[in-house]
Amino acid sequence: MHRSLLTALALSVGLLSGCGGDNSSASAAAAHDVKLQGAGASFPAPLYTKWFKAYTAAHQSVQVDYQSVGSGSGVKSVIDHTVDFGASDAAMKPEDMAKVDGGVQLFPMTAGAIVLAYNLKDVPNLKLSRQAYAGMFLGNVKRWNDPAIVASNPGVTLPDLPISVVVRADSSGTTFVFSKHLSAIDPDFDKGVGANNMPNWPVGTKSKGNEGVTASIMTTPGSIGYIEYGYAKSQNVPFASLENKAGKYVMASTASGQAALASAALPDDMIVWASDPEPGDAYPIVTYTWLITYKKYGDKNKMAAMQDLVKYGLTEGQKSSESLGYIPLPDAVVAKATAAIQNISAQ
Amino acid sequence: MPGTSAAPFAADALFQAKPTDICQAPNPLQMFVDRAFRSTCLVLACGTVLLVGFIVVRIAYAALPAMHTYGFDFLLGRVWDPNTSRFGILGEIWGTLYTSILALAIGSAFGLAVAIFLSEGYLGQGAFLLLRRLKLHLHPMWGRAPDALEQLLKNLVELLAAIPSVVYGLWGLFVVIPLIRPASIWLHANLGWVPFFSTDLSGPGVLPAVLVLSIMILPTVTAISRDALVSVPPKLRMAAYGLGATRWEALLAVIVPTASRGIVGGIVLAFGRALGETMALAMLVGNSNRISLSVFSPANTLAALLANNFPEAGPKEVSVLMYAALVLLAITLAVNIVGALIIQRASLAHVE
Numbered sequence: 001m002h003r004s005l006l007t008a009l010a011l012s013v014g015l016l017s018g019c020g021g022d023n024s025s026a027s028a029a030a031a032h033d034v035k036l037q038g039a040g041a042s043f044p045a046p047l048y049t050k051w052f053k054a055y056t057a058a059h060q061s062v063q064v065d066y067q068s069v070g071s072g073s074g075v076k077s078v079i080d081h082t083v084d085f086g087a088s089d090a091a092m093k094p095e096d097m098a099k100v101d102g103g104v105q106l107f108p109m110t111a112g113a114i115v116l117a118y119n120l121k122d123v124p125n126l127k128l129s130r131q132a133y134a135g136m137f138l139g140n141v142k143r144w145n146d147p148a149i150v151a152s153n154p155g156v157t158l159p160d161l162p163i164s165v166v167v168r169a170d171s172s173g174t175t176f177v178f179s180k181h182l183s184a185i186d187p188d189f190d191k192g193v194g195a196n197n198m199p200n201w202p203v204g205t206k207s208k209g210n211e212g213v214t215a216s217i218m219t220t221p222g223s224i225g226y227i228e229y230g231y232a233k234s235q236n237v238p239f240a241s242l243e244n245k246a247g248k249y250v251m252a253s254t255a256s257g258q259a260a261l262a263s264a265a266l267p268d269d270m271i272v273w274a275s276d277p278e279p280g281d282a283y284p285i286v287t288y289t290w291l292i293t294y295k296k297y298g299d300k301n302k303m304a305a306m307q308d309l310v311k312y313g314l315t316e317g318q319k320s321s322e323s324l325g326y327i328p329l330p331d332a333v334v335a336k337a338t339a340a341i342q343n344i345s346a347q
Numbered sequence: 348m349p350g351t352s353a354a355p356f357a358a359d360a361l362f363q364a365k366p367t368d369i370c371q372a373p374n375p376l377q378m379f380v381d382r383a384f385r386s387t388c389l390v391l392a393c394g395t396v397l398l399v400g401f402i403v404v405r406i407a408y409a410a411l412p413a414m415h416t417y418g419f420d421f422l423l424g425r426v427w428d429p430n431t432s433r434f435g436i437l438g439e440i441w442g443t444l445y446t447s448i449l450a451l452a453i454g455s456a457f458g459l460a461v462a463i464f465l466s467e468g469y470l471g472q473g474a475f476l477l478l479r480r481l482k483l484h485l486h487p488m489w490g491r492a493p494d495a496l497e498q499l500l501k502n503l504v505e506l507l508a509a510i511p512s513v514v515y516g517l518w519g520l521f522v523v524i525p526l527i528r529p530a531s532i533w534l535h536a537n538l539g540w541v542p543f544f545s546t547d548l549s550g551p552g553v554l555p556a557v558l559v560l561s562i563m564i565l566p567t568v569t570a571i572s573r574d575a576l577v578s579v580p581p582k583l584r585m586a587a588y589g590l591g592a593t594r595w596e597a598l599l600a601v602i603v604p605t606a607s608r609g610i611v612g613g614i615v616l617a618f619g620r621a622l623g624e625t626m627a628l629a630m631l632v633g634n635s636n637r638i639s640l641s642v643f644s645p646a647n648t649l650a651a652l653l654a655n656n657f658p659e660a661g662p663k664e665v666s667v668l669m670y671a672a673l674v675l676l677a678i679t680l681a682v683n684i685v686g687a688l689i690i691q692r693a694s695l696a697h698v699e
Binding site: 220 | 655
């Protein structure tokens, strides 16, 4: 945008003055111009947009565009070669990776937690046991004064209200991570519903997007639903402390999220799910989100820019993630991902 | 401005016959313009038909794999589960028809009432009586108030059509649902045995969707019905009153039946809009495949299903969604055909 404006200005100056000498500097700079087009997950989109804007401002010759079209579309675009890089919350299936000539490289770029936001006027600090919240999303726990909820909230008067479960209507990586977690902690959920971008929920009304679910929760007394931690924080929606595998009740925060991430070692393909982290201080529902690049780029400049962009995100970019409600990557993960940047090469 | 006055002048020379050349054959330029106009219209008209045909064919083509796999069971299935590749849209078909029909009932009742109110001079008459009491009815400015008021109200109703669907959705979510919650809780608690009130209103559901949808289709019904009522020949009105009909009789026995063709046309158009409405319904209907008579239960519609599922659909799911889109098209087409038949009948009855 900025660059094309400059070029246009230089051209018009050249035309007006009648001598062609003026635009030589603009075209010389344009020769190094690299445009990186990305598409994918909407969950990390605010962070990516911020990174890419800052990166483009610092590196005049590289322009990065990112379209938040959803994880599924991101993976599809990578397979179809319509983008230079993709992004996905659900990583990439091995059979999808096999469809890309030359292979793909995944990088965990940031992480997030998923919280259970609720609407109960007089209950500021709700605690939910694993049995309670899995039961809610299976339709077994139907009222707020169910013994399963009362047991973990001693001294709190829970209203005799029906529980209105709100789930995502659109296919989403957030749903995938949440249903994967429920499948990990509850065999009934695993058998009956299963982990999916859009499972067949047995209960609940459905709303589109984080914003739709949040709006439904805020306007419906007695409702509960899953949304991203950063979104819940920015909207000031109360969310529950959840019981983790160690039996402790943990609130979502940067520290508890990082503890959960650190519990799962990153394998060589960079894909790991902390579906049910073990440490006592770990928040139970966290996930990485991945950037997908090709291993081979036809254009050398493009390859260099891609490497540099990933590096920027893993180092400089981590500093801005916490303020937007994401969980900065643990150091070990950053080191491993940085090493993998070398796997990107030019043909 | 010479530029603006030149064009009408040229057009005048072309088309306005002067007394002297009234019996002349059209000159070559006139004939060329005639022909060019006719062929342009023909091309554009055919283009529109071709475009519709192309859309239907493309959707049907994309839906073919799903039609092969699921066949008619697709229309009768009640489960939508990409996880196990089981797809059925009976719930969505039910939700689409149920919300549209309820919204149409409410929307047409109010829309027709507004049209009658605006076209039969009730408002103007009321304003006039008020002005006369204030002795302002011959005032140069105030005397025009009754007409201006009618025009204003008409424009206000038509303005409803200009509000974006997503705004209606938000309004429904943040205003309508909290507003109807106390009443719906009371209805469920006290009249729960009535099938329409048999479940709790948890938030989004059929009733909020229907209420908002009925407001969205109201301008369509009102605008078309009003035009039809206004164009009822004055002599019919006069004759009815002349025969001693009361205003009530004249309205119900003469004016509305005469305008019925236009009114039904407006209702059919509104029904089409209700069937296809997407955004507001996706936000308000609850998107849950339930088949229930209860107006408080969440439901789902075909358009909302498409809107929610397309962005991240894989190739197999796209085919299934195309099949659903084809079903929605078929429903809309059926409604339009039935509407056309009704209009035809109404006009035949009128002629007899």
